[in-house]
Amino acid sequence: MAITYRGQASRLNKIESKQNASGFQEKSDPGPRQGVGGGSVSLNQAKASFEKRFSAPTKKKNFYGGEAYFQDGYGGDLASPAKINPITQRSKSSPFKINESLVAGAAVTGKKFVDAGAEVGKAMEENSPAKGPIEPAVVDLKEEEEEKPTNTSGVSKDDLTGND
Amino acid sequence: MAFSLKPHSEVFGIHEKTSQFGTPVILKDDLEEGVEAEANRDGTIFVNSKLSEKKIEEAVEHEKVHLDQIASGRLQYSADSVTWKRDTKSPARVYSRATMNEGHPDFEWEDEAYKQS
Numbered sequence: 001m002a003i004t005y006r007g008q009a010s011r012l013n014k015i016e017s018k019q020n021a022s023g024f025q026e027k028s029d030p031g032p033r034q035g036v037g038g039g040s041v042s043l044n045q046a047k048a049s050f051e052k053r054f055s056a057p058t059k060k061k062n063f064y065g066g067e068a069y070f071q072d073g074y075g076g077d078l079a080s081p082a083k084i085n086p087i088t089q090r091s092k093s094s095p096f097k098i099n100e101s102l103v104a105g106a107a108v109t110g111k112k113f114v115d116a117g118a119e120v121g122k123a124m125e126e127n128s129p130a131k132g133p134i135e136p137a138v139v140d141l142k143e144e145e146e147e148k149p150t151n152t153s154g155v156s157k158d159d160l161t162g163n164d
Numbered sequence: 165m166a167f168s169l170k171p172h173s174e175v176f177g178i179h180e181k182t183s184q185f186g187t188p189v190i191l192k193d194d195l196e197e198g199v200e201a202e203a204n205r206d207g208t209i210f211v212n213s214k215l216s217e218k219k220i221e222e223a224v225e226h227e228k229v230h231l232d233q234i235a236s237g238r239l240q241y242s243a244d245s246v247t248w249k250r251d252t253k254s255p256a257r258v259y260s261r262a263t264m265n266e267g268h269p270d271f272e273w274e275d276e277a278y279k280q281s
Contacts, residue, residue, distance in 0.1 A: 094210075095266040095267070
């Protein structure tokens with residue numbers, strides 16, 4: 001199909017009007033939604049999810065001292081900050097705590113740190129040759145030589161030479 | 165009609181003597197059993213409200229060391245892990261909170277806090 005000049009011009013106009021639906025200073029069209037969730041919620045869906053909740057709402061004191069119904073998670077007396085137990089308590093709980101029983105326990109179980117180097121050093125010192133009488137006593141070799149007979153085999157010089 | 169206003173520390177359960185700007189000390193009576201105090205990453209310190217004044221001061225001193233460790237980037241925690249980096253040269257160690265004995269003095273960060281406080 002041949003495209004006439006007029007046809008082409010009207011087509012381009014359409015495209016342009018689509019592309020420039022909003023001026024450059026106006027907020028642009030957000031476009032189709034990406035990702036999952038966040039869409040419109042129907043009342044029926046909301047009712048169904050509310051019914052799925054496992055705990056019954058309980059009547060508690062609210063922050064203002066009055067009473068209100070609270071669903072899962074919230075605990076304690078909301079009127080008193082010391083007793084309040086917010087829904088995020090679990091994630092708030094810090095691991096850096098002083099636990100009385102743990103500190104006492106560590107003291108009872110004894111040493112928490114053993115200096116391995118010092119222990120090895122001690123063991124080495126006990127068996128060290130410098131401490132024990134391992135080195136032989138000093139002997140005067142000259143004296144020994146003098147005491148010893150020169151011939152220990154029992155054969156005299158004359159026997160060897162054959163002189164009777 | 166006359167009415168008296170409570171001081172804000174009483175309303176919010178704050179221990180005024182040890183609290184500082186940015187590190188409020190909050191008195192709590194629902195901490196886990198045996199726990200005297202705990203330092204949170206948001207800079208707050210929870211202290212057991214049943215402790216004596218002297219004990220509170222000691223506990224706050226200890227917890228402030230942890231807050232310093234967090235502020236210097238050596239210590240951090242999430243809901244399920246604790247990350248500890250002794251110094252700039254040592255690698256970061258990640259401990260699982262499910263298996264660790266939280267608050268045990270043998271951990272390096274606790275040992276440091278006990279020595280400094």
